[in-house]
Amino acid sequence: MAASPDMAEALHAVRANRGEAALEATGRLVREFPAEPGAWVLRVEALSDQFAVGEAAEIGRALAEAGATLDRLDPDNPYTTVYRARWGADDTEPVASLTGVLERDDLTPEARAFALNARAFIFRQLGNLDRSIADLERALALVPAHAETMSFLGYVLREAGRIDEALVRARQAVTLEPAVWRFHHNLGHVLSGAGRSEEAAGAYGRGCELARSQYSCAAFAGAMLGSGRDREAREIAAQAAAMPDTIGGTYNLACFWAQAGDRERALDYLRRSVGDGWAIAWLAEDPDLAPLHGDPEFEAIVAKIRRPNGREGDEAP
Secondary structure, three states: OOOHHHHHHHHHHHOOOOOOOHHHHHHHHHOOOOOOOHHHHHHHHHHHHHHHHHOOOHHHHHHHHHHHHHHHHHOOOOHHHHHHHOOOOOOOOOOOOHHHHHHOOOHHHHHHHHHHHHHHHHHHHHHOOOHHHHHHHHHHHHHHOOOHHHHHHHHHHHOOOOHHHHHHHHHHHHHOOOOOOHHHHHHHHHHHHHOOHHHHHHHHHHHHHHHHHHHHHHHHHHHHHHHHHHHHHHHHHHHHHHHHOOHHHHHHHHHHHHHHHHHHHHHHHHHHHHHHHOOOHHHHHOOHHHHOOOOOHHHHHHHHHHOOOOOOOOOOO
C-alpha cells in the first residue's frame, strides 16, 4: 500500500483538507486495500473532515460504517474511540473516553497529540477554555510543527480573549500549510475578533477560493458584510446559495441573512440547517443570529435542538 499512487494521493488530500478530493482518493484506497487498517484510518479522517463542516447526512452514515470496518480490522486501534467521542457517537462520556485513550502506554507522540486535540475540542464545547488550551499546548509540545493544532489553538485563544497569541498561532498554521482552506477560515475568525474586518474578509476569501464550498463561501459573504461591502457580500452569498447545500453551509447563510436584515430568508435557511441535523449547542447565543433573538419562530427553532435528555446538540468546529 505504501508504494501505491493512490496512497500518496489520499495522504496528500487528507492532510490538505481537500474535501471531495480526499473522499474520492480514500474511497479508491479502501477499494484497492480493503484489509489494510491504515487505509481505513485515512478514510475515517476524510469523512470526519467533511462531517465537521456539516456535510450531508450520508457522510455521518459513511463515517459510522468506516469506523466499524476499522474496528473489525484492528480492534485495538485508538482512532475510532477518538472520532466517536469527538462527534457525539459514543455512548460514554466523551472526556472519559478520550482520557482513557490518553492513559494508554502504546501511543506514538502523533497519536497522543491527536487524542489531545479531540479532548480539547470537547472541553471547548463544554465552555472550559482553559482546559482546551492546556490540551492543545500539550499536543504542540509533542508535535511542534502541527498546523492543525496551531490553527485550532488560535481559534480557542481568540474565544478566551487572548487575541495577540491567537493571531500568532493562526498565522503560523497558514504559513505552514497555505493550501488548507480551513486554516485561512480560522485566521479570518481570529482577525474578526481583533476588529480587523478588512484582513478578516481577505482570509475568509482565501478559504472560499480554496474550498469552493457553500460553508466557506457563505462565511466569506458574512465577512464582506462585516467589512461594509454590502453589494459584494450579497453577490458572494448568492454564489454560495447556488452551491450544493450542506447543513453547515445553510447555517452560515442563515447567519448572513440575519446580519443583512432579511428575517424570512434567515429563518428559512436556519430551519433547513437544523432540520438536516445542524444542532450546535450555542445556536441560541450565536452573535451572528442576534437580530433574530426574541423572534417566536427563532425560539421555536432553538427549542427543536434540545434533546429529550435535556442536553443540547453538539457543535461542529
